[in-house]
Amino acid sequence: LDGAFKINIDHHHSNSPYADINWIDPAAPAVGEMVFDLRHALGIRPTPEIAENLYCAIASDTGSFQFSNTTPRALAAATELARLGANPTGVAEKLYFNNSPEKILLLGRVLTTLTMNGRGTIAIISMFKSDTEALRLKEVDTEDMTTLARSIKGVEMVMFFKEMAPETFRVSLRSKGNANAALVAEHFGGGGHIHASGFTVYGPYERLIREIPATVEGLLD
Amino acid sequence: LDGAFKINIDHHHSNSPYADINWIDPAAPAVGEMVFDLRHALGIRPTPEIAENLYCAIASDTGSFQFSNTTPRALAAATELARLGANPTGVAEKLYFNNSPEKILLLGRVLTTLTMNGRGTIAIISMFKSDTEALRLKEVDTEDMTTLARSIKGVEMVMFFKEMAPETFRVSLRSKGNANAALVAEHFGGGGHIHASGFTVYGPYERLIREIPATVEGLLD
Numbered sequence: 001l002d003g004a005f006k007i008n009i010d011h012h013h014s015n016s017p018y019a020d021i022n023w024i025d026p027a028a029p030a031v032g033e034m035v036f037d038l039r040h041a042l043g044i045r046p047t048p049e050i051a052e053n054l055y056c057a058i059a060s061d062t063g064s065f066q067f068s069n070t071t072p073r074a075l076a077a078a079t080e081l082a083r084l085g086a087n088p089t090g091v092a093e094k095l096y097f098n099n100s101p102e103k104i105l106l107l108g109r110v111l112t113t114l115t116m117n118g119r120g121t122i123a124i125i126s127m128f129k130s131d132t133e134a135l136r137l138k139e140v141d142t143e144d145m146t147t148l149a150r151s152i153k154g155v156e157m158v159m160f161f162k163e164m165a166p167e168t169f170r171v172s173l174r175s176k177g178n179a180n181a182a183l184v185a186e187h188f189g190g191g192g193h194i195h196a197s198g199f200t201v202y203g204p205y206e207r208l209i210r211e212i213p214a215t216v217e218g219l220l221d
Numbered sequence: 222l223d224g225a226f227k228i229n230i231d232h233h234h235s236n237s238p239y240a241d242i243n244w245i246d247p248a249a250p251a252v253g254e255m256v257f258d259l260r261h262a263l264g265i266r267p268t269p270e271i272a273e274n275l276y277c278a279i280a281s282d283t284g285s286f287q288f289s290n291t292t293p294r295a296l297a298a299a300t301e302l303a304r305l306g307a308n309p310t311g312v313a314e315k316l317y318f319n320n321s322p323e324k325i326l327l328l329g330r331v332l333t334t335l336t337m338n339g340r341g342t343i344a345i346i347s348m349f350k351s352d353t354e355a356l357r358l359k360e361v362d363t364e365d366m367t368t369l370a371r372s373i374k375g376v377e378m379v380m381f382f383k384e385m386a387p388e389t390f391r392v393s394l395r396s397k398g399n400a401n402a403a404l405v406a407e408h409f410g411g412g413g414h415i416h417a418s419g420f421t422v423y424g425p426y427e428r429l430i431r432e433i434p435a436t437v438e439g440l441l442d
Binding site: 070075076 | 280285286287288289291292293296297299300303304309310313317318319320321322325326328329330331332333334335337341344369370371372373374
C-alpha cells in the first residue's frame with residue numbers, strides 16, 4: 001500500500017492520521033455511518049449489497065444497538081440502509097449466530113469459574129490452557145464472555161484471567177461507567193483504554209485470584 | 222377489569238379479540254411500534270419517558286434488532302423515539318445487563334452440558350434440580366440459554382431438558398427457519414408455535430438424552 005493514495009476514515013479518538021486524506025470523527029457512532037454519509041457527497045446510491053455491509057458495520061460497532069454510541073444518527077442510518085436493502089436478520093445471523101459448539105462449551109466452562117468481590121462490583125472469570133486444549137481451540141474470540149460477566153447487575157469491572165503458560169496469566173479488563181480500566185492496567189505494568197485494557201501477571205493462580213482483585217478494589221475507590 | 226372498556230393492541234397472530242376495541246396487526250414488528258403509530262392519530266407528542274418505554278418495547282420485541290421483525294418500520298420508529306428522548310443504552314442496560322451472579326453461573330453449568338447430534342443440526346442442553354438448588358434459584362429466565370445454543374452455526378433446533386422431578390423432564394424446543402418445533406412437540410404430546418414449543422418426558426436422563434434427539438432428527442427430515 002506504500003505507493004498508493006490512502007484515505008483514512010475512523011471514529012476512534014486514538015487514530016493517528018497516517019494517510020493522504022484523514023477523516024476522523026470521534027462524534028460519529030460508527031465508521032459505517034460515516035461512509036454512509038459520504039455517499040451524499042459522492043452522489044452514490046448504495047446497492048443492497050453495499051447497504052448490507054454498511055448496516056453490518058453499524059450493528060457491529062454499536063453492539064447490536066446496545067452500546068452508548070447508539071445515537072439517533074446511528075439508528076437513522078440503519079433505518080435507511082434497511083430501506084435500501086440491508087437485511088438486519090441476515091446481518092445478526094452472520095455476526096452473532098456463527099459460533100462453534102466448542103466455543104459454546106468453552107463459554108460454559110469459563111462462566112462456571114465466576115467469582116465476585118464482596119461488594120459485587122468486580123466479576124472475575126478465568127480460562128485455562130487445559131480448557132482450550134481439551135476443546136482443540138487455538139484462537140478464541142472471548143469478547144462475549146466478558147460481555148456476559150459485565151451483564152451482572154452492579155458490576156463495574158470484569159477481570160478475565162487467561163492462562164498463557166504455567167503461572168502466567170494475561171488479565172483482560174472490561175469496565176463500565178467511570179471505572180477506569182486503563183489506570184488499573186497501568187498499575188500492573190499494562191495499558192489500554194478506559195473501558196478495555198490488559199496486563200500480565202505471574203504466580204500461582206490461587207494467590208493471584210485472591211490478591212489482584214483485592215488490589216483492584218482499592219484502585220477503584 | 223370486567224366492567225371496564227377494554228382496548229386490545231397486539232401484533233401476535235394468535236391473539237383472540239377479547240376486548241371492546243381490538244387492533245391486531247400481525248404485520249407490525251412490535252406492539253411498541255403500533256402504539257407509536259397511534260400517537261399520530263391522537264395528536265400526542267410522547268414525553269421522553271413514554272418514548273423510552275415504547276423504545277424498550279420495540280428493542281425487546283425485536284431481540285435488540287436481531288430478529289426477523291427488525292423491519293425498516295421498526296428501525297424508523299426506534300430512530301424517532303431516540304430523537305424524542307429515549308436512551309438506547311439505558312434501555313439495553315435494563316433489558317440485558319440486569320443478571321444476578323447466580324444466573325451467570327447457572328448459564329455456565331447449562332452450557333457445559335451441550336451435546337450435538339451427528340449432523341450438527343440439533344443442540345441439546347440440560348438443567349438439573351441440583352443446579353438451581355445449589356445456586357438457590359427458584360424461577361429462572363432460561364431464554365438466553367437457548368439463544369446461546371441456537372447461536373451455533375448450522376443448528377436448526379435447540380432441545381433444552383429441564384429436570385422438574387426425578388425422571389421427569391420438561392423439554393423446551395426453539396427452532397430456526399423451517400424446522401417446525403410445534404410438530405415435534407405434538408409428537409410427544411405437547412404443543413406450541415413453529416419456533417417455540419415444549420413437552421414433558423419421563424424416564425432416566427441418560428436414556429432420554431439419547432433417544433429423544435434421535436427421534437427428533439427423524440421428524441425434522
